[in-house]
Amino acid sequence: MQINVYKCMRTYRNTKLGGFVHILLNKGVNRKNKGKQKKYKNTVALIYIHTYNKHQQKMYKDKTRCKFMKIAIVGATGYGGIELIRLLHNHPNVEKITVFSSSQEGKTMAESYPHVQDIVDETLEDINPEYLQQHDAVFLSTPPGVSAELTGQIAEKTKVIDLSGDLRLKSGSIYEKWYGRKAADASLLDKAVYGLTEWNREAVESTTILSNPGCYPTAVLLGLAPLTQAGAIDANNVIIDAKSGTTGAGRSLSAITHFSEMNDNFKVYKVNEHKHTPEIEQELSRWMQADAAVTFTPHLVPMTRGIMATMYAPLEKNWTENDVKKLYQNAYHDQAFVRLRNSGTYPCTKEVYGTNYCDIGITVDERTNRATIVSVIDNLVKGASGQAIQNMNVMFGFDETAGLNIVPVYP
Numbered sequence: 513m514q515i516n517v518y519k520c521m522r523t524y525r526n527t528k529l530g531g532f533v534h535i536l537l538n539k540g541v542n543r544k545n546k547g548k549q550k551k552y553k554n555t556v557a558l559i560y561i562h563t564y565n566k567h568q569q570k571m572y573k574d575k576t577r578c579k580f581m582k583i584a585i586v587g588a589t590g591y592g593g594i595e596l597i598r599l600l601h602n603h604p605n606v607e608k609i610t611v612f613s614s615s616q617e618g619k620t621m622a623e624s625y626p627h628v629q630d631i632v633d634e635t636l637e638d639i640n641p642e643y644l645q646q647h648d649a650v651f652l653s654t655p656p657g658v659s660a661e662l663t664g665q666i667a668e669k670t671k672v673i674d675l676s677g678d679l680r681l682k683s684g685s686i687y688e689k690w691y692g693r694k695a696a697d698a699s700l701l702d703k704a705v706y707g708l709t710e711w712n713r714e715a716v717e718s719t720t721i722l723s724n725p726g727c728y729p730t731a732v733l734l735g736l737a738p739l740t741q742a743g744a745i746d747a748n749n750v751i752i753d754a755k756s757g758t759t760g761a762g763r764s765l766s767a768i769t770h771f772s773e774m775n776d777n778f779k780v781y782k783v784n785e786h787k788h789t790p791e792i793e794q795e796l797s798r799w800m801q802a803d804a805a806v807t808f809t810p811h812l813v814p815m816t817r818g819i820m821a822t823m824y825a826p827l828e829k830n831w832t833e834n835d836v837k838k839l840y841q842n843a844y845h846d847q848a849f850v851r852l853r854n855s856g857t858y859p860c861t862k863e864v865y866g867t868n869y870c871d872i873g874i875t876v877d878e879r880t881n882r883a884t885i886v887s888v889i890d891n892l893v894k895g896a897s898g899q900a901i902q903n904m905n906v907m908f909g910f911d912e913t914a915g916l917n918i919v920p921v922y923p
């Protein structure tokens with residue numbers, strides 16, 4: 513009970529009520545008489561829970577009690593998994609995290625990641641659908657092919673947030689062409705909601721199967737959405753040039769990403785054949801209400817985290833830089849995690865390091881009538897685990913920024 517009280521308080525500390533209760537409480541605890549102090553503290557705390565629950569019930573609309581979540585993470589030993597743990601550790605509505613593994617059952621998280629010793633003491637469980645269903649939300653931070661299987665077995669009784677690409681493409685045949693593996697059942701693909709939160713919030717709110725976007729598509733689509741939706745560009749003429757740090761490839765070693773291959777090097781890969789191409793095209797054509805075929809070229813750079821997507825978009829008519837700036841201001845002025853740079857300045861990946869921000873710089877070259885959009889994210893946060901938690905917050909009616917209010921790690 514006490515823990516819940518303080519979790520509640522942490523959530524509402526910055527509200528008027530929360531501040532008032534804190535003053536009351538702190539005043540009370542300075543009372544001389546210890547006995548009175550304890551009684552006073554609990555009385556105030558109980559008032560707080562009652563008030564907090566009333567507020568939460570209003571927020572939830574369905575009159576449930578204040579939710580303290582039991583979370584399951586499958587694939588917890590991967591980079592997405594450990595990032596989920598880092599971010600959920602301080603989430604005010606998360607009470608318990610259970611970690612699941614297909615190969616490390618019985619081991620502790622600290623055996624995989626010593627840096628969480630004394631912070632995360634959960635032991636890794638074997639992946640068991642019945643047990644998974646006893647949690648309020650299940651994050652699948654697993655390779656392609658796993659959630660296509662597992663989601664159908666658990667989605668009846670819990671909410672699934674899938675970080676893999678299995679449920680993003682509505683067309684199974686397109687998935688099979690680009691991923692080279694069997695697609696999930698069409699019924700799952702129909703039900704899954706694509707969780708580009710800023711552009712799909714309403715659908716995210718009411719789904720029980722959330723398909724979290726890929727890292728490149730997140731940076732690209734947030735960068736292109738305002739111009740595409742305003743009909744200012746034809747996505748078929750857009751060139752997308754994206755660079756990623758090596759954690760985008762996951763924790764397991766590969767001949768492409770190990771140190772000797774990446775150090776002092778800069779690589780292009782999967783030219784005209786990256787699996788994110790159809791995902792980007794799917795969303796752009798939804799916005800354009802017309803087919804979209806883009807050129808998307810990914811690159812690997814010797815850095816741990818970060819994605820920079822630079823998009824070159826011919827404008828359909830003579831738009832000034834001011835027109836475009838206004839378009840982006842209108843689109844993102846009230847979005848907590850999308851920040852726009854002032855004219856003439858452009859974001860770099862360090863400026864979003866470890867956070868759920870997507871920072872965007874944009875300019876129009878009136879000489880060529882072409883817009884250049886620069887969009888940066890941390891591939892493991894806004895590109896994966898952070899956006900997954902942002903979607904969880906929307907799905908459960910929590911403050912959308914809960915657990916994600918972090919200042920970038922700089923330098």
Ligand SMILES: NC(=O)C1=CN([C@@H]2O[C@H](COP(=O)(O)OP(=O)(O)OC[C@H]3O[C@@H](n4cnc5c(N)ncnc54)[C@H](OP(=O)(O)O)[C@@H]3O)[C@@H](O)[C@H]2O)C=CC1
Nearest residue numbers: 587589590591592613614615653654676760762763891896
């Ligand atoms: N890294 C990134 O920047 C991004 C990654 N993604 C996607 O998120 C997912 C996780 O990525 P990431 O954490 O980087 O990958 P990792 O390779 O680091 O981790 C994946 C984890 O999945 C588990 N796993 C492997 N095989 C199976 C299996 N057959 N059944 C169940 N679990 C299995 C492993 O844990 P164990 O052996 O303990 O089961 C492994 O630690 C992937 O689909 C990835 O494409 C999406 C956006 C960005």
Ligand SMILES: CC(=O)N[C@@H](CCC(=O)OP(=O)(O)O)C(=O)O
Nearest residue numbers: 675676677726727756757760761
């Ligand atoms: C650097 C690097 O290898 N990045 C990965 C993208 C990770 C990702 O987002 O994968 P999913 O779409 O499967 O979730 C890649 O290019 O495949």
